[in-house]
Amino acid sequence: MSATAIAPRSAAVERGEAAFREARRIRRRATLFYLVILVICLLVAADISEVYIGTLIDGLPRIFEYFWRTMPSFRLEVFFADWETEGSFAAWMYRIDKWLWLIFETSQMALLGTLFGSMISFALCFVAAKNLSPAPWAYLVARRFLEFLRTVPEIVFALIFVWAFGIGPLAGILAIILHTAGANGKLFAEVAENAETRTMEGVRAAGGNWFHRMRFGVLPQVLPNFVSYFLLRFEINVRGASVLGFVGAGGIGEELYHVIAFNYYEEISALLVLIILTVATIDLLSERMRRNLSSGTQMAGAH
Amino acid sequence: MTMPTPQQVAALRRRMPRAFGPTAATRGLRALAWAAGLAWIGFLLWWFNFAPERIWNGLSGLGTILVLMVPPSPGELWLEILKGMAESVAMAFLGTFIAAIIAVPLGFAGAGNVVTNTLAHFSIRRLFDGFRGVDQLIWALTYVRAVGLGPLAGVLAIATADIAVLSKLYAEAIENAERRQAEGIDAVGGSAVLRTRFGLLPQVLPVMLAQALYFFESNVRSASVLGVVGAGGIGLQIAERIKVRHWDEVAFIILLMIATVMAIDFISGRIRRALIGAR
Numbered sequence: 001m002s003a004t005a006i007a008p009r010s011a012a013v014e015r016g017e018a019a020f021r022e023a024r025r026i027r028r029r030a031t032l033f034y035l036v037i038l039v040i041c042l043l044v045a046a047d048i049s050e051v052y053i054g055t056l057i058d059g060l061p062r063i064f065e066y067f068w069r070t071m072p073s074f075r076l077e078v079f080f081a082d083w084e085t086e087g088s089f090a091a092w093m094y095r096i097d098k099w100l101w102l103i104f105e106t107s108q109m110a111l112l113g114t115l116f117g118s119m120i121s122f123a124l125c126f127v128a129a130k131n132l133s134p135a136p137w138a139y140l141v142a143r144r145f146l147e148f149l150r151t152v153p154e155i156v157f158a159l160i161f162v163w164a165f166g167i168g169p170l171a172g173i174l175a176i177i178l179h180t181a182g183a184n185g186k187l188f189a190e191v192a193e194n195a196e197t198r199t200m201e202g203v204r205a206a207g208g209n210w211f212h213r214m215r216f217g218v219l220p221q222v223l224p225n226f227v228s229y230f231l232l233r234f235e236i237n238v239r240g241a242s243v244l245g246f247v248g249a250g251g252i253g254e255e256l257y258h259v260i261a262f263n264y265y266e267e268i269s270a271l272l273v274l275i276i277l278t279v280a281t282i283d284l285l286s287e288r289m290r291r292n293l294s295s296g297t298q299m300a301g302a303h
Numbered sequence: 304m305t306m307p308t309p310q311q312v313a314a315l316r317r318r319m320p321r322a323f324g325p326t327a328a329t330r331g332l333r334a335l336a337w338a339a340g341l342a343w344i345g346f347l348l349w350w351f352n353f354a355p356e357r358i359w360n361g362l363s364g365l366g367t368i369l370v371l372m373v374p375p376s377p378g379e380l381w382l383e384i385l386k387g388m389a390e391s392v393a394m395a396f397l398g399t400f401i402a403a404i405i406a407v408p409l410g411f412a413g414a415g416n417v418v419t420n421t422l423a424h425f426s427i428r429r430l431f432d433g434f435r436g437v438d439q440l441i442w443a444l445t446y447v448r449a450v451g452l453g454p455l456a457g458v459l460a461i462a463t464a465d466i467a468v469l470s471k472l473y474a475e476a477i478e479n480a481e482r483r484q485a486e487g488i489d490a491v492g493g494s495a496v497l498r499t500r501f502g503l504l505p506q507v508l509p510v511m512l513a514q515a516l517y518f519f520e521s522n523v524r525s526a527s528v529l530g531v532v533g534a535g536g537i538g539l540q541i542a543e544r545i546k547v548r549h550w551d552e553v554a555f556i557i558l559l560m561i562a563t564v565m566a567i568d569f570i571s572g573r574i575r576r577a578l579i580g581a582r
Binding site: 042115153156173240246247278279 | 344347348350351352353358360361362364365368386389390392393396397400429432433434436437438440441444445446448449450454455457458459524525527528531532535538541542545548553557560561564565
């Protein structure tokens, strides 16, 4: 096929081409318009927070220097020596017994908080599900309450509870409970809303009241999902609990704050590595448990 | 069909005990697991000092605080509060923007269909997961030590904490993209750049933008507490007012935070729906 084979364009093709060009022009103009809005937002944000490209670039060397100093200074020839030898792995982790205990405490704070918080979510979720709620006003009240608990950050709750309940893990656990109740309450309610309603109708036909309908009509369907969300939230809460100590609410946070505030560089990296390993382990375990759970429900659904 | 006699039922029960409900051993194990779980919870309650007396005292203290919170009042320094809130939103916006930009190349690096070496793919993904374990507030505190007090530390903390998670989500979006469009570009002789631009980008860009908006929403929440460690924003205001027990102003700030978060959620939700269609 050569150029000579091209016939003169018909009017229809011309019209089509023109329409295409017009559509493309409008699209490009829209893209440009949104880009301009984005740039304006960026400039306004930079102006408000006084963070400009220049300040960012000026900060970079200091950031690299800081994180470079937190790196452990190993010397290969004494890497496996005991903790009194400078440059060994054991010296880097010289307070590992105390740190591991604090991390364990943090995880148990998260466990207790997730457990009690999820219990509150559980108590409220059937009321907060639109199609299951016993009364419209109850639905609204429950939803707004959960929204409030979810929106206020954990740390703010912790700051207030430290005043009311004193310094220590109790304040932190209560903060986790409230935030978890809000976050899981919404998820639980959404699961309950999507539950199959025919089982409920069966219970109603057999003369069951609202509690019977929830217990025998909805709960068996939604329980695996609830457990799955519980495990997910537990992992999130372990991470969140690691900073509650910043405001005196218990766990590893206080030690972490101390180490960072006093520039004990190598201890910062040691602690961060331990926290990352802990969260990663919990993540792996909970992922496996959740997978078992979902394959179990699929089998139950196959009957 | 006739009803089985009791003898037949007994015989069946002997032959297939598990078809008649859990065996005694299973039930025993279950009871034991429940007992152990409850005992552990009891131990935790004791360990963390959930004494009824202490709870009661705390609740009455909390009641006093709640009474003092009504009515919420902006106080004399209300302009500072508004500025702090605006600063938090600005920090969230800048931090998310930086993270979203840096996460694009990292997302490509973490996508299994771009970087096909299994070891590289696995280690990049694990690195993303590892970074996720460090809370934003920890990053904020380290950045305060590295670059000093102020919003810059907050922006950097938000960006650092989000890069890893966004990269992972971007990598998943790239992996889930339909291959046929890219093959079509290949078939008409397009280069690798053209393949990415016309075969991949139109599919993944809306998803990436939607994810970035989600992160912006959640960052507005978290940016409002970064000030507690001195990283800028409204957090400093709330921490100071709690210290001096101006509870009515604390209540005002909390309400302002909720209102801002809701407004941002509303706006960003509309943009998201416009980008990826109603879902």
